[in-house]
Amino acid sequence: MKLPTELPPAIFLIGPTASGKTALACEIATRFACDIISVDSAQVFCDMDIGTAKPDAAMQAQFPHRLINLITPEARYSAARFRMDALREMAATTAKGRIPLLVGGTMLYVKALREGLADLPDADSPLRAAVDLEAAARGWPALHAELAQIDPETAARLKPTDAQRIQRAIEIIRLTGQTMSSLFVAQKKSVPPYDFLTLALVPENRSELHRRIAVRFDTMLSQGLVDEVVMLRQKYRLDARLPAMRCVGYRQVWEMLEGELPKGELRDRGIFATRQLAKRQLTWLKSMQDLNVYDPLAADITATVIAAVDNHISQQ
Template identity: 55%
Template sequence: MQHLTHLPPAIFLMGPTASGKSRVALDIAAHFPVEIISVDSAQVYRYMNIGTAKPDQATLFRTPHHLINLLDPNEQYSAAQFRNDALNVMEEITQRNKIPLLVGGTMLYFRALQQGLSALPPADQDLRRMLEDTAEQLGWPAMHQKLEALDQETAARIKPTDSQRIQRALEVCYLTQQPMSTLLKTPRQAEFPYRAINIALIPNERSQLHQRIAARFESMLNCGLIDEVQSIRQQFPTLNIESPSMRCVGYRQTCLYLDDKINATELHDMGIAATRQLAKRQLTWLRHMKTDAVREFDCLADDLTAQVQCSLQKTMF
């Protein structure tokens, strides 16, 4: 195995939603020989542009991004697929004598890429349909009780109404005859052939990040988020609120509004609250990473991009 210093570099730009990752990434791309790879479980979907804060066409023309617009909203994408796709793109970028710049807020994807994934079985569509049919008869709280009998540790982490995670945990139990919690503890065996330069954009003042989040969601509503979701649902009529794409923050709340389950004020308030919860989870992930391996920058600093560029200049050249 190559010594770490002999491995090609890869920049990982991480942070909570609304921390300014995209702006910093574009500035890095203007000054360094990098190519941007999106690390975002929502931007992989076509047509989902406003609610994912996807770069506009002019930006994509100037600075192409890899791993966005990969599939339709009625399809599914996993961390394992992301890892495989990202490694392939990173190799291509490195062969072009460029540096991969991975940018986003899907922390599970960052971890899967650098550390690998536990040996969980792939989805079994027949089994999933069977579980869905059973849940339709009994309800997901009853399915949660079934999971509790098979894997108490996993059941304790999942809400009785979280159909997607209950279904996956039961699927793993039935396919492997082992609790998912046991399999998740299996050591990961995955080589990562890059020297990771981990950068985290962390707000020194959480309240200011919350203000940014509110302003951003309001801007999404003003830019046509409701029309975007309505158009997607018309184009893909099998979508529902539990579809992976529609579970994304902002889209789930808009679906509730379009189904007349909440009003416009509730959509506004629930969308902001859900985005704040997402940011909180992202910051928790970052706190649990090894602090000596991550360079933190205050995302609220006026000279943020200059600080990041200076750090990269010292690291890579």
């Protein structure tokens, strides 16, 4: 039996894309004094609404979501900044006598908030530019191979074409003389002062999750995802390397607009990329501890989760 604690409660509701997190979060917020805080690295971007499945105006009016629409698609957002922003919002929520409800699928953000972050150096623009020039001359796979010689652990979890993360790993080595993996091992974990309940949605029927993903992407296309990307390209100074345009769905539309992807393949590529995202999210979940795992496809999922939240809060 869970022992009472003097720490204020906080709830994580995490899971793969299309697992029903938003609807379930709204049910929880309806029944308990919760404020929703987004844990989504794509929803931080302004004007990226359709492809990120951002809550619409009506839902926002009823259930305000914090930490969305923070920056333009031209900018970058980090796990470190998320942690700082989330802790600020959590403190403000707790000060009002309410409960932080953190909802999303960006597992790096979940890990950063629950466990803290390694003490990594700030970005160095001249060094990044130099790495970009090397990549232009040699290709990112060549830099990935170089990274594998120095920091095999980090290289093993990165694709040879993952420009942003390869660049960061090399930047850290050249700035500090230490590898990213060694800095993570040495990190001092800083656990926030909350009594966390972490609810993880893990579908047992993967084929049903894949069906939901297909329906969701079809809905995005019918709502105007392509037009949204066209608007973003006109409104902002964007390129394909920016994190915003590497988001699932946006990347595939960008490639189509650039003539790199046939229009007839957009749907299949977008659905495939979303399925791969869900697979990565589920892999993250398998590595996490202290999770309360539920099947979001179960008929009684809402009642089961509500009971778990009620039990957690009643222990305070």
